[in-house]
Amino acid sequence: MDLTIKIAGEAGQGLQSVGGLLSRLFARKGYHVFANQVVQSRVRGGHNWFAIRISDRPVHSPSFQTDILVALDKESSCHLKELKKDSVVIFDSRLAAFSFRQGRMLDVPMADLASKAGGNKLMINTVAASLVLGLLNFRPEDLFAFLRQSFGKKDEATGETNVRVAREGYDFAHKFDLGGRIADFSRPAGKPKMLVGGSEAVALGALAAGCQFISAYPMSPSTGIMTYLASKADSCHIVVEQSEDEIASINMALGASFAGVRAMTASSGGGFALMVEGLSLAGMIETPIVIVLAQRPAPATGLPTRTAQEDLLFAVHAGHGEFPRVVIAPKDIEGCFYATARAFNLADKYRIPVIVLTDQLLADSFATIDVLHPEEAVVRRYLMTEDELKQARDYKSFLLTRSGVSPRALPGNPYCFVTADSDEHDEYGRITEDLDRMRPRMVEKRNRRISGLLKELKPPSWHGSRNAKEILVGWGSTYGALKEAVDTLCADGVSIALVHFEDLWPLDCKHFGFLNKKRPAVVVENNFTGQFANLITRTTGIVMDRRISKYDGLPFTAREIVRAYRDLHKKGGRR
Amino acid sequence: MTRLEDLGNFETAWCPGCGNFGILDALKDALVKLDLDMHKTVLVSGIGQAAKEPQYLNCNFFNGLHGRAIPAATGIKLANKDLHVIVTSGDGDIYGEGGNHFIHAIRRNIDITVIVHDNQIYGLTKGQASPTSDPGFVTKVQPRGVINEPVHPLAMAIALGAGFVARSFSGDKGHLSSMIQQAVAFKGFSLVDVLQPCLTFNKKNNFAWYKQRIRPLPQDYDSHNKVWAFEKALQWGDTIPVGIIYRDGRSTYEDACGLMNEKSILSQTPDPAKLVEIFEEFF
Ligand SMILES: Cc1ncc(C[n+]2csc(CCOP(=O)(O)OP(=O)(O)O)c2C)c(N)n1
Ligand code: SF4
Ligand SMILES: [Mg+2]
Secondary structure, three states, X not given: OEEEEEEEEEEXXXXXXXXXXXXXXXXXXXOEEEEEEEOOOOOOEEEEEEEEEEEOOOOOOOOOOEEEEEEOOHHHHHHHHHEEEEEEEEEOOOOOOOOOOOOEEEEOOHHHHHHHOOOOHHHHHHHHHHHHHHHOOOOHHHHHHHHHHHHOOOOHHHHHHHHHHHHHHHHHHHHOOOOOOOOOOOOOOXXXXXXXXXXXXXXXXXXXXXXXXXXXXXXXXXXXXHHHHHXXXXXXXXXXXXXXXXXXXXXXXXXXXXXXXXXXXXXXXXXXXXXXXXXXXXXXXXXXXXXXXXXXXXOOOOOOOOOOOOOHHHHHHOOOOOOOOEEEOXXXXXXXXXXXXHHHHHHHHHOOEEEEEEEHHHHOXXXXXXXXXXXXXXXXXXXXXXXXXXXXXXXXXXXXXXXXXXXXXXXXXXXXXXXXXXXXXXXXXXXXXXXXXXXXXHHHHHXXXXXXXXXXXXXXXXXXXXXXXXXXXXXHHHHHHHHHHHHHHHHOOOOEEEEEEOEEEOOOHHHHOOOEOOEOEEEEEOOOOOHHHHHHHHHHOOOOOOEEEOOOOOOOOHHHHHHHHHHHHHOOOOO | OOOHHHXXXXXXXXXXXXXXXXXXXXXXXXXXXXXXXXXXXXXXXXXXXXXXXXXHOOOEXXXXXXXXXXXXXXXXXXXXXXXXXXXXXXXXXXXXXXXXXXXXXXXXXXXXXXXXXXXXXXXXXXXXXXXXXXXXXXXXXXXXXXOOOOOOHHHHHHHOOOOEEEEEEOOOHHHHHHHXXXXXXXXXXXXXXXXXXXXXXXXXXXXXXXXXXXXXXXXXXXXOOHHHHHHHHHOOOOOEEEEEEEEOOOOOHHHHOOOOOOOOOOOOOOOHHHXXXXXXXXX
């Protein structure tokens, strides 16, 4: 079973509340849900949609087809091409009349239904959700219970009105003779699942890691992280400060980290660009920091509410001078949790900046997760113990060591002074221009940590046979679509597997053993220039000229990848 | 006990006779008189000649980026409010490159002290105009003289709600030390703008120039009066008032945010059990 419900309409019509409610209900019934939002960068009007994909198997990407379209505005006709013969279109000809007939059209007087049950105009959302659930034979009691719960004791009366409105909508749809049901959801598919948004998953990962400081400046699609953490400030002892700009964000976070708490910042490409000098500072003062870079299409302001994978090389190269950093791009929403939690440990262990590279697709989507395991993200601080501090009579913040990592003390301890200097410095952290000895040694020390890091970073994951004749290569959020594409191709008899990277920098040649002359590999990326393909070439010397790219601001669907793959084949493989 | 000799005696990169020496001396004097536990103190600076000051003290320090001392200090203080955080940097650093942070740090009212070595010049980059250079002041980059109106840091600070705004002179150790002591003791954002001769690049605003003009505030001056304070803060020319120009109490960010009333954030360990509770909200 694989069903997509799309709620389409203008900004301000409450698409998100209908979509959120439906997603949550299916998650509670144990279904796998992937919900994503496609919105214009405006607060009212325009044409937006909220797509909910429900399946009995894990899904991590949007689907091309739509089974139920809730069309709340005239522009919704742009979804015609996604409809199949038996798809259902729910609309209200009083709100938006359509000249076309496609699939099975269900004209519902939504406002009338709401007012009949004593509700107001706002409750059209409840009508819309209950119509969908009625069509799918979802247990109405679960819907009602959910509505009562979400309005709670404080607003019991509104809760009850919503229940009446929902009953009206549910019955209307349930009575409707479609000539065969689309699907039957009367039974649960399993135990209730969590429904988590990408930004929330990053924030939860930070909380699991014991992060206690975030300074950030609002910028789509990263803002959700700071918003969620602000709601947990009191209970989780975390300072959430909206800084005056992203330069302040990173410098504040570095100050907080220097003082000893785990600290992070988050932005999109434009804000990250402002942080670049601070990133280099983190490299110089060897102070851990986690930076979430939620990508959106650029250059410049680009498309604020759309998705892209255009900042990989920027993340890898940002910052003047030479210093190690880690770049991790989680593959899905669950991955956002683990990647963020792990980022803090890596940052502390090596005293480096770690960049978590997400994108709008991850940030603004919701997915079901069976259960999160914070115990897998054990907090390791790598700080000197009280005993070690007592013994270290001559503490040096930048002690030259074999690994390149200097033991870390925090300022405020009674035994030694702790320093940070953006100038080239000696082991004590004091400014130096000793070019003969100190400068080369410090450069080597800082960069020596890369060999430790290389051992730390994970090889790519495989989906499909290791003996497959062809390979699709991807990174980050395209995982879900790629995995499905591989399944579709394999079902068609193509011998193909997915090799997917989450750990993107530093890259180790040894993880590219799967590339050989006899086995064609296609790199699939949400960008124009093939940034990862180029990075692979740089690392391995192998030219990666088979590429599938998408740069229209929308995420890949599996169907697109399959088609692009077939086209590529027709053209003889190379672009 | 903090003794003068514990603070160290470092070789500096300053020109002989530079006003920075006076500021370092006065700062040391203040630290000793305040008897600040140096292990619980962090000096924060940006980049410039002035910003090298923490390097010449035995202390914890964060010598960050040009212009970014204040955000780093803010992060340090918010993470561990038990630390005394003192920023000591140049006029270019704080009012120029870091101007935006100066504005917003005052609005936040973090309990930090900012000492600005105001030599009305960019020293380290060899003599360009700074945001406080006098109009008409000639440099190699401003050969026809400075056109721009100078920033008025004290008036700006008062307008933004700073609770402690003072001016002093690097040539008067006793006065400067006293200003620093009171600034550090003050709970909230405190600013000490220090008139500092730069012998090498600012031939106009030299030692004698300042000496001639500075005047202590009158005996009956009420530093709680905002209108008087603006007048004194803007006074520049034949007489330049020094002293605590404005003083007012308001609640600090640390108190107002409610997260660290009892303990610093650093000493509040997150509770893993909380997370399990939070996960429940996602079902
Ligand atoms: C981002 C950046 N821009 C420019 C510089 C170069 N720079 C170093 S110090 C300085 C100005 C210093 O002036 P001020 O802060 O007044 O300190 P002073 O040397 O006068 O004490 C400049 C422009 C820099 N280090 N970083
Ligand atoms: S350049 Fe000016 S401010 Fe800098 S050390 Fe020399 S005299 Fe002092
Ligand atoms: Mg200066």
